[in-house]
Amino acid sequence: MSFHYSFVSLNEAQLQRRRHLLDTYGQIAQLSALVPLLAWHLPLLVQFFKSGLPSPKSGQTKAHASPVVGRFANHAVKTNGRRITRWARFNWFLDGEVAQGWGTWRVVSIAALWATWLFVLSIRDTGDDYLHLTKRFGIIGASQLPLHYLFAVKSSWSPISLLTRLSHEELNPYHRALGQIVLLFFSLHASFYLNFFVQKYLLLNRIQDRDVILGLLAIASFLVLGTTALARVRRKNYFLFFVIHVAISLSILPILYFHVSHLRAYILESAFVYLVLILQRNYSQTAIPNATISHVQGSTNLISITIPLPPSLSKKSKQTFHPGQHIYLSLPTATLTAPHEKLRLNPFTIANLPHKDSDSNHNNNSIQLIIRSLSGTTSLLSSIALSKKGSPQTPPTAPLLIEGPYGSSPHFPSLHSFDKILLVAGGVGATFTLPIYRSLLAQNFPQQNIRFVWSARRFGDTQWSWRYLRPPSPPRSSPYSNNLNHPTPDYSNIKLHITTARILKDHLPGFFDEDPEAREEAEKMGLLPPPSEEDHYDPTAPDAPDVIIGADGSKTLTLPRTDTKPPAVPLVPGRPDFAEVVREFLDVGDGPVAAGMGMGGGVGVGAGAMKAAVLVCGPAGMAAELRQVVGKYVRSGEVDVWWHSEQFGW
Numbered sequence: 001m002s003f004h005y006s007f008v009s010l011n012e013a014q015l016q017r018r019r020h021l022l023d024t025y026g027q028i029a030q031l032s033a034l035v036p037l038l039a040w041h042l043p044l045l046v047q048f049f050k051s052g053l054p055s056p057k058s059g060q061t062k063a064h065a066s067p068v069v070g071r072f073a074n075h076a077v078k079t080n081g082r083r084i085t086r087w088a089r090f091n092w093f094l095d096g097e098v099a100q101g102w103g104t105w106r107v108v109s110i111a112a113l114w115a116t117w118l119f120v121l122s123i124r125d126t127g128d129d130y131l132h133l134t135k136r137f138g139i140i141g142a143s144q145l146p147l148h149y150l151f152a153v154k155s156s157w158s159p160i161s162l163l164t165r166l167s168h169e170e171l172n173p174y175h176r177a178l179g180q181i182v183l184l185f186f187s188l189h190a191s192f193y194l195n196f197f198v199q200k201y202l203l204l205n206r207i208q209d210r211d212v213i214l215g216l217l218a219i220a221s222f223l224v225l226g227t228t229a230l231a232r233v234r235r236k237n238y239f240l241f242f243v244i245h246v247a248i249s250l251s252i253l254p255i256l257y258f259h260v261s262h263l264r265a266y267i268l269e270s271a272f273v274y275l276v277l278i279l280q281r282n283y284s285q286t287a288i289p290n291a292t293i294s295h296v297q298g299s300t301n302l303i304s305i306t307i308p309l310p311p312s313l314s315k316k317s318k319q320t321f322h323p324g325q326h327i328y329l330s331l332p333t334a335t336l337t338a339p340h341e342k343l344r345l346n347p348f349t350i351a352n353l354p355h356k357d358s359d360s361n362h363n364n365n366s367i368q369l370i371i372r373s374l375s376g377t378t379s380l381l382s383s384i385a386l387s388k389k390g391s392p393q394t395p396p397t398a399p400l401l402i403e404g405p406y407g408s409s410p411h412f413p414s415l416h417s418f419d420k421i422l423l424v425a426g427g428v429g430a431t432f433t434l435p436i437y438r439s440l441l442a443q444n445f446p447q448q449n450i451r452f453v454w455s456a457r458r459f460g461d462t463q464w465s466w467r468y469l470r471p472p473s474p475p476r477s478s479p480y481s482n483n484l485n486h487p488t489p490d491y492s493n494i495k496l497h498i499t500t501a502r503i504l505k506d507h508l509p510g511f512f513d514e515d516p517e518a519r520e521e522a523e524k525m526g527l528l529p530p531p532s533e534e535d536h537y538d539p540t541a542p543d544a545p546d547v548i549i550g551a552d553g554s555k556t557l558t559l560p561r562t563d564t565k566p567p568a569v570p571l572v573p574g575r576p577d578f579a580e581v582v583r584e585f586l587d588v589g590d591g592p593v594a595a596g597m598g599m600g601g602g603v604g605v606g607a608g609a610m611k612a613a614v615l616v617c618g619p620a621g622m623a624a625e626l627r628q629v630v631g632k633y634v635r636s637g638e639v640d641v642w643w644h645s646e647q648f649g650w
Contacts, residue, residue, distance in 0.1 A: 005130040007200070018132050021125050022262065026139040029121050030266070033147050036114075037163045085637040092634045095643060096627070100620070101231030103173050111177035118144070118185065134192035139262060141185030146269040148182055149249075151175035153273070154406055155280045167408035176229065183226045190219040214259040221248045221255070242345075250274065284403045286310060287332070293385045294395040296370065298460030302428070303381055305329075305369040307402060309354065320405060321354045321367070323435035324412075324615075324646070327404035329369070331380060346377045349617075349646075350405065351431035352468065353438060370431050370464050409436070413642060416445060419610040422585055423452045424576075424626055426618020427461065430454050432646045433617055434465055447493055451585045455497040455576050455622070462496060469494070469569060491569045497576045578629045586612060586639060612639050617646035 010018065094106035102108065122140050126132040150160050152175055154168040161167065193215070197203040206212050225248045227233065228241045253274065257267045288307050296302035326349040352368040373382035384398045415421055421440065423433040437452045456462050469491070614630055616623045623645045633639045 005126075005128050005133055007131070007196070008129050010129070018129065018135075019262075021132070022135055022139050025121050025124070025136060026143045026266070029118055029140045030143040030146070032117070032121075033144075036110075037160070040164050088640055089635055089637075092631060092641070092643070096631070097624070100624075103177065107173045107177055110174070111181060114178075115181045115184065118181065122185070130192070131196065134189060134196065137185050137192065138189035141182050141189060142256065142263045142266045144178060144182050144185075145256075145266055146273055148175065148178045149270045149273040149277070151178060153277055153280065155284070165411060167411050168406055169408050170411070179229065180226065183222050186219055186222055190215060211259055214255050218252060218255045218259060221252050224248065225252075281403060285401050286403070288400045288402055290397045291400045292395050292397050293381055295382075295385055296460075296464050298463040299458065300460070301373045301382075302461055302464065303371045303373055303378065303385060304464055305348075305371065305381070305400075307367050307369070307400065309365045309367065321350065322405070322407070322409045323353060323439040324409035324432050325350055325405040325407035326432075327367070327369075327402045327406070329377065330401045330403075331377065332399050332401055345403070347406070349407075349428075349431040351435065351464065353435055356442075357468070368464075370428050372428050408644070408646075412644070413613075415440060415613055416443070417611065418613040418642065420449045420586065420612045421445070421451075422582070422612065422614045423450070424578075424581075424614070424616040424618065424622075425452075425454045426616075426622045427456055429617035429619075429646070430456075430462075430465060431617075433615060434468060436615065438468060450493050451581070452494045453497070453576050453581055454495070455499060455618070457499050459498050459571070494569050495572055495576070495581075496569050497572045497574065499575055578626045582626075582629050582633070586610070586633065610639055611642070613642045613644075615644045615646070620647065623647070 094109065095104050097103065098105055098108050118140050122133065122136045126136060150158065151171050153160070155161075158168070158171075160171055164171070193212075194203070197206050207216075224244065228244045234241045253267050253271050256263055288310070290308065292304075292306040294304050296304050326347045328345050328347050330345045348369045348371055350367045351370045352366075354367050355365065357366075357368070371378050371381060373379060385396060415436075423437050425433040433452065433454070437450065440450055441447060454462070614626070616626055627643065627645070630639075630641055630643065634641050
């Protein structure tokens, strides 16, 4: 051997001691996971004891008159501000991505530290015994399996969620990272053993034994699982990844159980967690017999699903549903063409505010989903909407299975503690940001301190939101019902960007003559009058399409052939310029934040710095671009930013 370890012969006492050390260090590796989980609560304990200490009442103390003490106090404030600034920068750095698909620096750093700790436990007290090191890799890896399965539990009653106060979506990256660590240790275990068999000329004989066959089958399964879990594979075929993930997660447990007896305690613990996971999912699933499925008017591939809440969910929906949450949706077996389709379980954000919004039947105990039809479940839902007969008054219905709600929004800090809030959405990502925006307005958050930026490819893709953006019409008994001067809503804090709006900048005859594709697209969207009427088009005619004038004076046609008219939200052609959006909203010039502290009065990263919350839901590239812009202000110490990017992983 070319390194410290060698093949040694042990007597019976030495073999028993090795077995004892293997079991002991496996238990240490498993139980030591409690240390970082409990350490997570240390800041909360410190905050609790601080808040419990008696503080002097106002007027009982006076500022010290000594200039020396005064200078010391000012220095302390400045020093504390610099520390907070450095800590805010460091936190911002940790939440940044290492590389696309690799996770954040925070997750990677914690995973690296944990892997280092496990590697130390693998080496300690092994002496020069090669087989001791080999076996140690295996039992250390197996000791992490129960924790790995615990990270996958979606329920809010998950022990990990209760200890960390993190949602399933926030814990999921750690689930993936721990899975890669387990794969690493099992790979070391297998490769070291194969090297031993080759060196000792035992491979041909040992490869026929049950323990070796099961070991090779286990490592092959883990390699397949790790390969299909790569971000590129998941994006290309998520359903393939999901099926393999579920199948191997279940089948690997009996393989390892019969591989060697020393791992059985960890395997039984993992099997118990997996069983609880299945029971929790079945308990959380709710059958909906009559969900309404229809295509969004004005859009080419959006589906609207209205789900009436059954009594079991309706009674507790006020406490259960939070703006920005999502549910998992699947189709009952009876509606599927193949049994494996039942494994399709897709997350969709709740687009409305249950218990506050009414559906077409004036039922305020329902949730609405807006889904883009692509493939898999969404394609099946689109087929159901097209295959079943219905009318605008009675749209088609179908049975569904829902699970949830889930999401990290219940774990958000109080948004009212921030001075300004920026909400950014791309496409159907507005199903996440719009309910939060409406909830903030309903709770009397200053409207001038909120900015809602929505980028959509087509104007028709926003039609589902009109009923939520436009306030309800005044009742007949209202003094405004017959008064043309009734107050109009203020949409100045909303900007709707239409990325295909380069074809909509003007409505003059002949504008589309140079771009036939643009004309065809506009006709599909209902943005042009019939060709025979185009030369006689009068925007002031009673039956003419609405013309919305943006802040820059540009005129944009709305959808003229729909049942509802859009709210007068300013439209901006093209993609949003996030550098301009952030600068203008935060009121930041070339120097410090001009506005200082905002309405919230929170303590920022430095003296007088404002606290801002930025929430984004949309394509990963859009979120990365926005984060890069916001990061400049965080690194300069001008703004203390709480950042949340809503992304669906696995």
